[in-house]
Amino acid sequence: MTNTVRELFYITHIDNLDSILKQGILSHQQIIQKEIPFTPIYDSEIVSRRKEIPTPNGKTLWDYANLFFNVRNPMLYRVKCQKDVKDIAVLGVSPSVLKLPDIFVTDGNAACDVTSIVKPTERKLKKIIKQTDKIFWNNYDGSKRKIMAECLIPDKIPSAFIISIYVPSHDLIKKVKENVKSNHLGIRSIIPQPKMFFHPSRVIKLLPNLTLLDGDMFFSRAQTLTVSVNTVRVMGKGVASRAKYQFPDVYVEYQDVCRNGRLKMGKPYLYKREHSSDYELADDPESLEKCNATTWFLLFATKKHWRYPSDIKAIEEGLQWIVKNYKKEKIESLAIPALGCGLGRLNWKDVGPLMCKYMSKLDIPVSIYLPLEKKITERYLTKEFLLSNEQTRLS
Numbered sequence: 001m002t003n004t005v006r007e008l009f010y011i012t013h014i015d016n017l018d019s020i021l022k023q024g025i026l027s028h029q030q031i032i033q034k035e036i037p038f039t040p041i042y043d044s045e046i047v048s049r050r051k052e053i054p055t056p057n058g059k060t061l062w063d064y065a066n067l068f069f070n071v072r073n074p075m076l077y078r079v080k081c082q083k084d085v086k087d088i089a090v091l092g093v094s095p096s097v098l099k100l101p102d103i104f105v106t107d108g109n110a111a112c113d114v115t116s117i118v119k120p121t122e123r124k125l126k127k128i129i130k131q132t133d134k135i136f137w138n139n140y141d142g143s144k145r146k147i148m149a150e151c152l153i154p155d156k157i158p159s160a161f162i163i164s165i166y167v168p169s170h171d172l173i174k175k176v177k178e179n180v181k182s183n184h185l186g187i188r189s190i191i192p193q194p195k196m197f198f199h200p201s202r203v204i205k206l207l208p209n210l211t212l213l214d215g216d217m218f219f220s221r222a223q224t225l226t227v228s229v230n231t232v233r234v235m236g237k238g239v240a241s242r243a244k245y246q247f248p249d250v251y252v253e254y255q256d257v258c259r260n261g262r263l264k265m266g267k268p269y270l271y272k273r274e275h276s277s278d279y280e281l282a283d284d285p286e287s288l289e290k291c292n293a294t295t296w297f298l299l300f301a302t303k304k305h306w307r308y309p310s311d312i313k314a315i316e317e318g319l320q321w322i323v324k325n326y327k328k329e330k331i332e333s334l335a336i337p338a339l340g341c342g343l344g345r346l347n348w349k350d351v352g353p354l355m356c357k358y359m360s361k362l363d364i365p366v367s368i369y370l371p372l373e374k375k376i377t378e379r380y381l382t383k384e385f386l387l388s389n390e391q392t393r394l395s
Helices: 014-023 028-033 044-051 074-082 095-099 122-132 173-180 238-246 248-259 276-282 310-326 348-359 388-395
Strands: 010-014 063-068 090-092 104-106 150-154 161-166 191-194 204-205 208-216 224-230 269-271 295-304 334-337 364-371
Touching: 010 014, 010 074, 014 090, 014 161, 014 173, 028 090, 074 090, 074 276, 090 122, 095 150, 104 122, 161 173, 161 238, 173 348, 224 238, 238 248, 248 269, 248 295, 295 334, 310 348, 334 348, 348 364
Parallel strands: 161 191, 208 364, 224 295, 224 334, 334 364
Antiparallel strands: 010 063, 010 090, 063 150, 090 161, 104 150, 204 208, 269 295
């Protein structure tokens, strides 16, 4: 049964690591009964609701320690929005925990009314792994609930099942070691995994308001996200396809503006949605104190037809449009992919300096996300290459 599961995950505050490695991962009921001090990472109202949800054997979710099959999920997204991500750790738990007696698995967030809580079987586990093996989710197809499938273990998960500790950056390895007594840490690996925490794996600061990032743009908290598209209403691959499935309303708007001619080469279209992506991505968005008011999408045509390579001249005209109109359109921060690179068949060494030339003119935070398709040579990521001498002196 465990062959279909590589690892399960538990989210916690770094301050709790020493206690967990000594006593195990306890159910909330056990924590309360034993009066164990801990630093919470979740909203108390959310936890209280789980006390009211029964399991098939007449107990409640409070009687179980819960693990996620995919920890890069709406709960972790909410936690990283609410807390300082430097205080958060994820524990990797051996799949052999599935052999413990009296456990249950769920086909989604256990606190949702429509979620099933059942005994684990090989067939059920394969289905759960398939539905949780995703990098994004949305409110429309049920994936937001399903990606939060859980494994419920009664009372306690012994610390011997904990095999690794994940943190958002290399800098936090030392902090973990300082927070955990050496005899508790044992031989467990401490693994920096920024992408697990929705953080870029690399950040290159070019200017105070201009940054290069290697990461997932769609989890950026910038006010405006840029989507490179064509003008024939096809979001088939790459960034456009991701936008289509993660934010279906963007696809509907894109179809409409292509139809009526409002989206043109050299003239991006700004879709000013009335809601925030935080509300779509977090598992309990109402509990977010710091939430983006709205998330807008800038539809940027880099080619006329999806079969064609991207047009670098039209890209430059589109960048000029941004410089000319961003204040009038009230764009407050901007995330933008490497336009035309990858599927557009343009080279970063040509596109990068062009984007930096224009984006450096903006007095708002701008994040340029590097191409995902191939590694960029280091010399093409330097200030000296991407910015003129005059711009470099401004940094």
